Structures are given as C-alpha cells and as structure tokens.
Amino acid sequence: MNLKEKILKAKLPSDPTTTQTIEKLRQDVDEEITEAFILMGLHEKLESVKLAISKAPSDQPLDHNLKEKVDKIIQEFNRNISQPGAYLGLKQKLEKLNTVNKLIELKEKSEKLKAEINEKVPAEVKEKMKLLKNAQEKLSKGDSLDEDLVEEVAKAKQQLIDVLKSANLEIIGVTKRTIANSSPPPPELQEKIVNANEEIHKEIERVISSSKGISTKIEELKEAIREGSSPENVEKMEAEIKEEIVAALNSEELKEKVESLQAELSSFMETTIEEDNKVPAENGRW
Known part of the structure; x- marks a missing residue:
C-alpha cells in the first residue's frame, strides 16, 4: 500500500507509521531545501533575513525593505530550481509533499462531513436507510414486496426526506426522484432544474479537466471495470x-442558485409528496 492509499484509508489522526512517513518526507524536504540554498549561494542571505525578522516587532507589519529582500531571495530560489534538469530529487519530493498535504486536507474535510452527517442523522433514520436499501436490493433481484413492506418503505422514504430537509442536506437527486413519481412541476420550474443541472455538470467537467489527479483516477476506474474488478473495489x-470532485467544487454562485432552486422546489414538493408516498417504488428506484 503506497502513502496515498494509507492517508485515504487511515482514520484521523493517522496511524503512527503513516505519520512517521509523512514527517520523514517533510524533514527530507527541509534538509534538501537548505542544501539547495547553500548551493545557490543564498544561505547567508536567508539567515540574515531570518535574523532580521526575528528581531522585528511581531505586532507590526513587516518592514518594506525587509519584505523586498525576502521576495528577492524567494524569486531567485524559484528561478534556480525551475531550471530544466536542476534539483530533480527536491522537485519530486516537493511535488509529493504537496500531494500529501492536499490528501490530508481532503481526508480532514471528508471526516468532518461524515461526522456532521452522523450527528444530524440519528440511529433511527439509519435503520430507515437500511430498510430502503434492502427493499431496493430485493426489487433489483426481481423479488416482489408484500403490502406491509411497501407501506413501511413509503413511510421510511418520507421520514428520510423530512430529515434531509431539517438537516439542510437535501440534494437535487432526491428532489428529482420525488418529482419523477408525482405530477411534473410548472414549465418555468422545470427549466430552472434543467439549467441548474447543466451548470452543475459543467462545473464538474471543469473540475475533472483541470485536475490531472481526478482524470487519472477516472481512467483507472474505467480500466478496473474493463478488467472485471470486484464491485467493492469499483465502489471504493x-x-x-x-470525494475529490466535491472537495474541488468551489462555486459560491452555483451554490446560491441551487439553494434558491431548492427553496422553490420545497413548496412544490410539500403539495405532491403525500401522494408520491402512496405509490410503490417503480423499478426499485426512489
């Protein structure tokens, strides 16, 4: 298992072995950066600036002349290290460390989101989710549901939607499924739904095209499916x-549009959801 997989699989805080590996990488980078400064003839300038900064008042902005010296040292360092074929080992380790930091940040965001969801979704609701999943599996196998189970599934579905609303975790996927089984919304609302989904898809496509890591993972997923990888591995x-796409999505304007659309949909859903829950799930989908 490589370092990347260890970080993504580990619970926070990471296991001691992973933490030691990351710390060792950081130490190696620090040492090699120091060596690079020495080889570039910048070490004495760097030490002089560090000394001046340590003596400067911490409650005041950095002196303009001192800031210029810092900027010049950084520019010269970056210019030297960016030369083709120069400091390849250091550049590889810097890139690896940057990836590690991003993975740790992604993992922290993921753990925080899971914690928030677990806090907002009580154990009783999790049982309802399990019930829906089991019913859907039965339908996918061609098995029929008895009347009691159909009624229980409908109640569980309604309760889940109510919880998602109250926890502010409602998503367009839930809304679309709800509307699909009831009367269609007005044309102007349908148009807004289509436009919102198009913007979401475009934003996701932008994130994928601009992230080499995500594009690579998608190709790896396609290859795994072609090779007949296990469902568990594909799902993972x-x-x-x-997770990476969600972490990379950062469009406040898009978020505001979606939230505005959800607000409009909520009033429409309230008038149709009661009728929707009386109808058994079609083809195992909700």
Missing part, C-alpha cells in the same frame, strides 16, 4: 473520485 474507487 467511485467514492474516492466523488
């Missing part, structure tokens, strides 16, 4: 890709 790879 899909989950990792979704």
Whole structure:
C-alpha cells in the first residue's frame, strides 16, 4: 500500500507509521531545501533575513525593505530550481509533499462531513436507510414486496426526506426522484432544474479537466471495470473520485442558485409528496 492509499484509508489522526512517513518526507524536504540554498549561494542571505525578522516587532507589519529582500531571495530560489534538469530529487519530493498535504486536507474535510452527517442523522433514520436499501436490493433481484413492506418503505422514504430537509442536506437527486413519481412541476420550474443541472455538470467537467489527479483516477476506474474488478473495489474507487470532485467544487454562485432552486422546489414538493408516498417504488428506484 503506497502513502496515498494509507492517508485515504487511515482514520484521523493517522496511524503512527503513516505519520512517521509523512514527517520523514517533510524533514527530507527541509534538509534538501537548505542544501539547495547553500548551493545557490543564498544561505547567508536567508539567515540574515531570518535574523532580521526575528528581531522585528511581531505586532507590526513587516518592514518594506525587509519584505523586498525576502521576495528577492524567494524569486531567485524559484528561478534556480525551475531550471530544466536542476534539483530533480527536491522537485519530486516537493511535488509529493504537496500531494500529501492536499490528501490530508481532503481526508480532514471528508471526516468532518461524515461526522456532521452522523450527528444530524440519528440511529433511527439509519435503520430507515437500511430498510430502503434492502427493499431496493430485493426489487433489483426481481423479488416482489408484500403490502406491509411497501407501506413501511413509503413511510421510511418520507421520514428520510423530512430529515434531509431539517438537516439542510437535501440534494437535487432526491428532489428529482420525488418529482419523477408525482405530477411534473410548472414549465418555468422545470427549466430552472434543467439549467441548474447543466451548470452543475459543467462545473464538474471543469473540475475533472483541470485536475490531472481526478482524470487519472477516472481512467483507472474505467480500466478496473474493463478488467472485471470486484464491485467493492469499483465502489471504493467511485467514492474516492466523488470525494475529490466535491472537495474541488468551489462555486459560491452555483451554490446560491441551487439553494434558491431548492427553496422553490420545497413548496412544490410539500403539495405532491403525500401522494408520491402512496405509490410503490417503480423499478426499485426512489
């Protein structure tokens, strides 16, 4: 298992072995950066600036002349290290460390989101989710549901939607499924739904095209499916890709549009959801 997989699989805080590996990488980078400064003839300038900064008042902005010296040292360092074929080992370790930091940040965001969801979704609701999953599996196998189970599934579905609303975790996927089984929304609302989904898809496509890591993972997922990889492995790879896409999505304007659309949909859903829950799930989908 490589370092990347260890970080993504480990619970926070990471296991001691992973933490030691990351710390060793950081120490190696620090040492090699120091060596690079010495080889570039910048070490004395760097030490002089560090001394001046340590003596400067911490409660005041950095002196303009001192800031210029710092900027010049950084520019010269970056210019030297960016030369083709120069400091390849250091550049590789810097890139690896940057990847590690991003993975740790992604993992922290993921753990925080899971904790928030677990806090907002009580054990009783998790049982309802399990019930829905089991019913859907039965339908996918061609098995029929008895009347009591159909009624229980409908109640569980309604309770889940109510919880998602109250926890502010409602998503367009839930809304679309709800509307699909009831009367269609007005044309102007349908148009807004289509436009919102198009913007979401475009934003996701932008994130994928601009992230080499996500694009690579998608290709790895396609290859795994072609090679007949296990469903568990495929599901795990899909989950990792979704996590990275969600972490990379950062459009406040898009978020505001979606939230505005959800607000409009909520009033429409309230008038149709009661009728929707009386109808058994079609083809095992909700």
